[in-house]
Amino acid sequence: xxxxxxxxxxxxxxxxxxxxxxxxxxxxxxxxxxxxxxxxxxxxxxxxxxxxxxxxxxxxxxxxxxxxxxxxxxxxxxxxxxxxxxxxxxxxxxxxxxxxxxxxxxxxxxxxxxxxxxxxxxxxxxxxxxxxxxxxxxxxxxxxxxxxxxxxx
Amino acid sequence: xxxxxxxxxxxxxxxxxxxxxxxxxxxxxxxxxxxxxxxxxxxxxxxxxxxxxxxxxxxxxxxxxxxxxxxxxxxxxxxxxxxxxxxxxxxxxxxxxxxxxxxxxxxxxxxxxxxxxxxxxxxxxxxxxxxxxxxxxxxxxxxxxxxxxxxxxxxxxxxxxxxxxxxxxxxxxxxxxxxxxxxxxxxxxxxxxxxxxxxxxxxxxxxxxxxxxxxxxxxxxxxxxxxxxxxxxxxx
Numbered sequence: 459x460x461x462x463x464x465x466x467x468x469x470x471x472x473x474x475x476x477x478x479x480x481x482x483x484x485x486x487x488x489x490x491x492x493x494x495x496x497x498x499x500x501x502x503x504x505x506x507x508x509x510x511x512x513x514x515x516x517x518x519x520x521x522x523x524x525x526x527x528x529x530x531x532x533x534x535x536x537x538x539x540x541x542x543x544x545x546x547x548x549x550x551x552x553x554x555x556x557x558x559x560x561x562x563x564x565x566x567x568x569x570x571x572x573x574x575x576x577x578x579x580x581x582x583x584x585x586x587x588x589x590x591x592x593x594x595x596x597x598x599x600x601x602x603x604x605x606x607x608x609x610x611x
Numbered sequence: 612x613x614x615x616x617x618x619x620x621x622x623x624x625x626x627x628x629x630x631x632x633x634x635x636x637x638x639x640x641x642x643x644x645x646x647x648x649x650x651x652x653x654x655x656x657x658x659x660x661x662x663x664x665x666x667x668x669x670x671x672x673x674x675x676x677x678x679x680x681x682x683x684x685x686x687x688x689x690x691x692x693x694x695x696x697x698x699x700x701x702x703x704x705x706x707x708x709x710x711x712x713x714x715x716x717x718x719x720x721x722x723x724x725x726x727x728x729x730x731x732x733x734x735x736x737x738x739x740x741x742x743x744x745x746x747x748x749x750x751x752x753x754x755x756x757x758x759x760x761x762x763x764x765x766x767x768x769x770x771x772x773x774x775x776x777x778x779x780x781x782x783x784x785x786x787x788x789x790x791x792x793x794x795x796x797x798x799x800x801x802x803x804x805x806x807x808x809x810x811x812x813x814x815x816x817x818x819x820x821x822x823x824x825x826x827x828x829x830x831x832x833x834x835x836x837x838x839x840x841x842x843x844x845x846x847x
Contacts, residue, residue: 486700
């Protein structure tokens with residue numbers, strides 16, 4: 459049956475303190491050492507090793523990332539300078555070809571003018587020659603006509 | 612048979628007589644069974660430690676992390692490593708005792724006198740734990756700060772001296788009686804309910820008991836860590 463026997467017992471009771479107390483304390487202290495060597499140390503080693511591994515990897519990855527960013531910036535500046543260089547070369551080449559074109563044009567013009575002038579002079583000389591010959595022939599012809607007329611009379 | 616199954620025996624013990632000293636046998640029996648189970652569990656989980664935790668090792672690592680967080684937040688970054696095994700052992704011992712007492716149907720095992728139950732429902736166990744905590748925080752304070760530990764008693768003003776001295780007595784008292792009272796009360800409530808209404812009705816109370824048991828283990832370990840942290844804290 460329900461036996462509420464709080465303090466009335468000749469021995470025992472709820473607040474019966476005896477050698478159980480120090481022995482339990484010793485047992486708990488022993489348990490602390492056992493658990494330390496069986497649980498806290500080995501698990502701690504593994505967990506902390508892993509935590510170090512992870513944090514080292516994170517640091518390494520961060521270093522690599524910053525290196526990559528530096529390289530990227532380097533490449534970007536290189537690309538930029540290469541671009542301006544290319545632009546410079548292109549504009550230079552354009553200038554050059556423009557100059558060459560102009561020179562060639564001028565040369566051709568001069569040559570054309572010279573040959574035109576030469577042709578004109580030749581035409582002129584031939585014209586005058588032809589004219590001289592023509593006037594000479596006219597003279598001869600007139601002389602012939604005059605002579606014939608005189609002879610027939 | 613049912614009445615026998617549900618009968619309550621309060622304040623009766625299974626006495627072991629060794630020479631002149633008398634022990635509460637039922638406390639040691641249950642604590643050995645529960646601690647044996649705990650050690651087997653831990654040995655199985657730590658048998659093959661791997662970098663990629665699996666199964667039991669995962670659970671144990673979670674437990675270890677939980678205890679480390681508890682010790683670190685209460686004791687502080689500097690010395691928590693020294694006290695983590697002690698805090699963890701307190702937590703595990705109280706937790707395993709409370710839950711073992713609540714979950715295992717000890718009443719099916721008949722004893723000539725007294726009955727098996729949670730080891731923490733015996734005042735001897737809780738006083739032993741509380742005194743260990745007292746010794747620990749004194750040792751922690753003295754070993755970390757030397758005689759300067761006693762500055763704590765007049766900090767921030769000397770008016771605090773009597774209260775701080777009183778605290779050294781109330782700390783173990785409250786620690787031991789809180790745990791003892793909660794676990795014993797839970798066992799009694801469940802016992803009385805099982806005696807009165809042996810079906811269904813005790814089940815919610817049993818769940819409440821499991822909850823209380825876990826909370827009490829956490830409270831005990833947290834307070835122990837807090838007292839140690841208070842003793843090693845540097846005042847400026």
